[in-house]
Amino acid sequence: MIADPKLLGIDLGGTTTKFAIMRPQGEIQQRWSIQTDVLNDGNNIIPNIIDSINHHLQLYQMSAKQFQGIGIGTPGSVDYQTGMVDSAFNLNWDRPMALKEQIELHTNIPVQVENDANVAALGERWLGAGKNADNVAFVTLGTGVGGGIIINGQIVHGQGGSAGEIGHMTINPQGYRCTCGKRGCLETVASATGIVHVARDYAQEYAGDSELKASLDNGDDLTAKDVFDLAKQNDPLALKVTHVVCDQLGLALSIVAVTINPQYIIIGGGVSNAGDFLLQRVRESYNRYVFSSVKKTTTLTLATLGNEAGVIGAASLILNK
Template sequence: MTESKWIVGVDVGGTSVKIGIISAKGDIYKKWEIKTDKSNGGQRIMEDVWNSVQQKLSESNISSDNILGIGLGAPGFIDGDTGYIYEAVNIGWKEYDLPGHLKQLSGLPVFVENDANVAVLGENWQGAGRQEKNVIAITLGTGVGGGIIANGEIVNGANGMAGEIGHMTIETAGRPCNCGRAGCLETIASATGIVRQAMELIEAGNSESKLVEHFENHGVLTAKDIFNYASLGDQEASSIVHYTADVLGLVIANMGALLNPSKVLIGGGVSKAGDQLLDAIKASFEKYALERVSSICDMRVAELGNDAGIIGAAFLVKQKVLHVSF
């Protein structure tokens, strides 16, 4: 290969591990996935990753001597300075020196960050962030995740908990959250939270919404269904979308008062609602935010999709090895 130095980016998920060989410029040369083996407390995952990487490097005639390092994003509570994993419940890891283990296997520098932080690095490097120095990213999926870049650097906080946007309290007497508390943003604005709002409306039994008919006919309701009916003018579906967007706009306005970002990125499956959701969030943000905060801030949908993690993991290596920043 003509490229002199490459980076391996790894994004560990609950069902699959995404891996990429990425140039120092951020171009993906090759990407693939392997199954996440959660047996035995996930202790074989790094062996699987390195065996797979070795095979692809060999196929591509790339020597490990030409690898700058391995960057890895993982779910759970992670020390941003050392990459040590305190706990990743969905994987089975606990008190795990992942970078030490993978470095021992590969002989390469290894750097590990929380997956949400790695995703915002990727989006800011090669996606919708456009390499801004102050960025907030919110991921709306089955849960709500987030990452913050301030003055060109990921914000980790005292013990890695900065950016847990999904667990900001919105409704003090709200619905139970998986974190053990109640009323978190995640209980409202995740795909699960949006469906929960609709199911409560259906179970109340006095709604004329098309959502009721849909659920009776299909036995299931998704966030996509709710956005579809809202776009068709269903009043109660529209009310759910409006409330969700209003809450998100309020959260972003409050974060804006603290962080003054020039870019806010909305990603995850729920963001596929596109302008229908984004325009409503923008309107809410502008309603609640200080004018000097909202006027400088560009809000847009994330662009990289499932590639954000491996690209961000590669940028993590660039940050650590080449000492670059946004």
Template sequence: MQNKNIIGVDLGGTTIKFGIITREGKILEQWSIKTDISDEGTHITPSIIQSINSYMKKNDLSASDFLGIGMGSPGTVNKKRGTVIGAYNLNWKTEQPLEEMIEGQTGIPLHIDNDANVAALGEQWIGAGNNEPDVVFITLGTGVGGGVIVNGELVHGEIGAAGEIGHMTVDPNGYRCTCGKKGCLETVASATGIKRLAQDGAASFEKETPLIKAIANGEKINAKIIIDAAKDGDEFGLAVVDKVTDYLGLACGNIANLLNPSTIIIGGGVSKAGEFLAERIRKHLAVYAFPTIRESTKIRIAELSNDAGIIGASSLVIIESINQSNK
């Protein structure tokens, strides 16, 4: 059993990533396929099964050569039943019996969790979390997700929906969120939220800057362009980034006050701004966090990039293996 590897699966709205992972978290091989969300996502699970079975056949491997399959999926995951529901970016509106289908057709045990939770596990284990037991992960992408690890274990909550950091209210009078609430962190700190803050704030900014001109001329902008402009000293870009990081500092301050983690990790596409982003979040965190907590909670940028999902997914299998051996 010690020599058996793990198959990690990171299910995303556009791509499904696969990896062969050792028990130490090292990636031996990886590949990906496109996510076919047509026909209410009915092709997704069969394509995962087909890809895994093809890999085994190509490499003359069988189910007994693997410790398990670990998988991260969008939506609300029922770990006991091995099902997913509410993954709307996959067109999965009804409950999907992933464990039953994937285990049944590959012969390999499947362990599944929410994709943000899985990425949190990866970063906590091998990445910026340094294997510390109390870590919170925030992913800033098209939306904002999160995962909470306390005493080395993921916090799932009553229905498995814990860690919805993107729906923490940071402005009660703010933008309407896709969830129906107003002022969610996701509306102002996601890539789409940053773009909207810039577009809506350009007309009232007191100075004309290159970024203001670009917006006025109808040029396409995105979060990267805005942050890059700020890095180049564009005053409007800096104002937008300061607003975004103030919201993030407020959210991180509330998280830190509640959980007292050693580290809050910032991941996702927006985190590619690196220390430029992190140092500004730290500044605002200091305003909102309880004094002793602000001194003990670190803000770090994620280190695993796109590999966090498959590495974290593989750790689900290891955790289950440890739990079984301790029984």
């Protein structure tokens, strides 16, 4: 038995890779981050992670023997047998990369690899809004829309690893074209880019007085945050746009709720920073669409861990193992 065992959580992102050394109880002892170097076809990423781990263990006068394991959350498709990662296009990994094998080889610490949306779900479930409940669904609203589903404390992968792809649920068959090739995915309206798309679309037909419309007509660079900020100031076009977004999200989450009836559905990602304004409106739509007995047992809530969900969830992979 290791005395005072440590976990190392790694959140591998397209711009930054975050690291955290934790105790099994969930206390973060050390944290740092490095830039993710996606140049050279992403071939520098794994060596940079290995160098950073070994450098920091030396710095903190720690050895590989003190660690129960390393958990890594990564974009792309994960082969859960081998720890290979493929199709992580924002890392320039368009071919299988031996993430687990390479890091184990050069650190002498066992490694678990998981999809990044799933580790964020695990983090929120363990130390965040999920309050360590057995059954939790997590939806992250960022550049895209991701998700993770936890049943009986375990991430659900599904037959091909695509369970929890909430962003690609079709909510409007006549809707916008998605990057996946389908029409009307949740991602096309509820992601940060989707919200701006809805705003541009509605602005074209909107004839009233609106700061949002004036900005869009001006060709200003607008973000989802701008749309929600204007809605909070009662801008009529922004209110219309946020109504559409929250309605579609409430519909999608009502389908998740009736399918798995989790204790919590947690909304995270950058868009969730709109806070109670977002949650209240999504709840109104959700309550309208959801099956009544599910309404009594599934609670909609906002994520609480922010950017730390990834490293915390990654570290928890070792405990779950």
